[in-house]
Amino acid sequence: MLSEWVGVLLFLIGGLLVGGGGILTSYLIHPRRYQGQKFEPYECGVDTIGPTWVQFKTSYFLYALLFVIFDVETIYLYPWAVRFQSLGLFAFIEMIIFIFILIVGLWYAWKEGALEWK
């Protein structure tokens, strides 16, 4: 039905209005005083050294990669869970195989040390 997703769109706009309204109101009434030091990045009172936008710790990247793999699998699990009762033994066996594959994947990541924080 059309109106359901129009409602979702309305709530999206509503969320934007709450955030945007607050910022806009503040923007219209806030004081503006120029004072050079104020616009430096905050760093406990000393000037920041070197660039900030750098390539960062790879551990974070490994977790992100693992998440992408597992999240896709989770999406496949949802339709299966919905139909689980009506599919009977077939779904049951399928579930064991699928979860076994997931566990093997997790075990492999674990063994390779992807889950260790170094």
Place this chain on the structure above:
Amino acid sequence: MGENIFTGIAAGLRTILAGAGVPPLASEFIVMLVKLVAVIVFVSLNVIWLVYMERKVCAYIQCRIGPNRVGPKGLLQTVADVVKLLAKEIIIPRRVDKVVYLAAPILVFVPPMMAFAVIPWGEGMAPIDLNIGVFYVLAVASLSTIIFWMGGWSSNNKYSLVGGMRVVAQMVSYELPLVLSLLGVIMLTGTLSITEIVNAQRGTWFIFAQPLAFLIYFIAGVSEVNRTPFDLVEGESEIIAGPYTEYSGMGYAMYMLAEYGSMMVISCMCTIMFLGGWLAPFGWTFLPSWFWFFIKVYAMIFIFMWIRWTYPRIRVDQLMAFGWKVLVPLSLANIFVTGVGMYIYRAIGW
């Protein structure tokens, strides 16, 4: 008593609009707008009240009194704070990525607000009754990761960068157990519609059928809203305020209010999936359904606050190890046990 106040208002509004000769499509649109405004007002008031409640709960846990000057019992403290922040200068530091930096606090309220669109506040009181409600809430709620990351990266500040990295790592890691733990409930009900899941709990609440799933969901939920013991994201004593370090005035206020909004979403989902939603316990129907929902949500929120002011913060390696090595295997095991249990249950034919 009072059961039909809100549904009555909606029905009355529809009748008036039909009587005034408004075409059905336009009248649906107007009713939806009224619902939107009602949800925005309700959520904003609640979020402001929650900041006050947090300070009071914290104070009493630490044997203090807490805010008690502005308004009766200090009730207007947060209102005063928000008005103060509204009049503060929005500082845009020199080297930030301006567009992204300003977009983040504007967008931050969108995920919780969109999630509230399908929350049933009482019997028949869901603003939109989607047939894939649970999936929709999970999908929308996961968007907030990106918004925190936008704030952290665009600030061009080292603390913000570390905070942003931690946000992504933490929210992404705990999203898996969060999503997997709800699968047990969906297997039991065979539907993704929030209304049907609540109705399926008329016999027993799913906290009794799926206690492990409830625990996993709760722990992952605490982590998703970045609260102690999982508040590495903003850990004040190490990285100032994480992604919010550079934000001042209303930008900061938006982040903070949105945090409480997300906490409400997690509590609402917990209530719906495990605590029977708007259903009255023990058949105590003398209170209206929306009031029961409210009580349950606030009980959950109180437990969130209680935990926050009781436990210390954990380390980042402990956080990751706990998420991936304990919660994910446990939630997979929960799905497996639920499946086997349901199959045996049916094979025996109790």
